[in-house]
Amino acid sequence: MIVDMHVHTLVSSPCSVIDPVECIERAIELGLDGICITEHDTHEGAGVVKEIAAGFPEIVVFAGMEVMSREGHLLVYGYGKDIGGVPQAAEIVDMVSSNGGIVVPAHPWRQPFGWYSGVPGTPIEDTAFPKLFSVIEKYNGLQTIRQNARGKEYCDMMEISGIGGSDAHRLDCLGVAVTEFEDNPADERELAETIKSGRYEAKLTDRYFEMHEE
Numbered sequence: 349m350i351v352d353m354h355v356h357t358l359v360s361s362p363c364s365v366i367d368p369v370e371c372i373e374r375a376i377e378l379g380l381d382g383i384c385i386t387e388h389d390t391h392e393g394a395g396v397v398k399e400i401a402a403g404f405p406e407i408v409v410f411a412g413m414e415v416m417s418r419e420g421h422l423l424v425y426g427y428g429k430d431i432g433g434v435p436q437a438a439e440i441v442d443m444v445s446s447n448g449g450i451v452v453p454a455h456p457w458r459q460p461f462g463w464y465s466g467v468p469g470t471p472i473e474d475t476a477f478p479k480l481f482s483v484i485e486k487y488n489g490l491q492t493i494r495q496n497a498r499g500k501e502y503c504d505m506m507e508i509s510g511i512g513g514s515d516a517h518r519l520d521c522l523g524v525a526v527t528e529f530e531d532n533p534a535d536e537r538e539l540a541e542t543i544k545s546g547r548y549e550a551k552l553t554d555r556y557f558e559m560h561e562e
């Protein structure tokens with residue numbers, strides 16, 4: 349099952365111009381089996397897209413969220429409530445993992461808003477990062493080729509899993525980075541379990557490399 353794990357729509361991300369209906373139609377055209385809507389600090393947009401998607405049996409829409417923590421952006425899966433107020437990453441991890449969800453740091457090497465973006469120059473290994481996260485966003489469609497290579501190196505070095513998502517804010521970016529799951533999660537709870545299992549592979553598509561030619 350191929351899922352774009354990181355998508356913003358105009359419903360609740362003012363930085364995105366993606367219309368929810370077009371988003372679903374394009375995802376189907378691209379051959380994606382699922383998309384996860386991860387608006388900033390709210391599930392609102394995801395709820396709207398899920399309702400629309402009820403008319404499209406070809407695709408599964410999951411509700412996730414991208415939360416602003418003090419240390420950087422975090423993707424949250426399998427946790428139904430909104431998280432605001434820019435808490436510390438450790439607090440978010442506690443809250444989400446004790447409720448069965450999982451927190452995955454978004455675009456850890458992208459500046460700004462990557463991990464410890466407020467402290468440029470601090471190597472990630474010297475922060476709380478390795479303790480907090482057992483899965484990272486290995487490939488992000490808005491990271492450079494170098495930053496995504498760093499994600500792969502980190503996963504290999506730490507022997508942890510990594511997911512992939514486009515972080516699309518424009519329709520042409522949808523699906524440039526994806527996660528190919530061995531399982532077929534049907535809802536947010538199953539998606540979180542699947543992410544924890546490590547039974548998947550993050551992928552960057554040819555379109556990603558066309559967009560990021562150096």
Ligand SMILES: [Zn+2]
Nearest residue numbers: 414421454461
């Ligand atoms: Zn972000």
Ligand SMILES: [Zn+2]
Nearest residue numbers: 354356414515
């Ligand atoms: Zn994002």
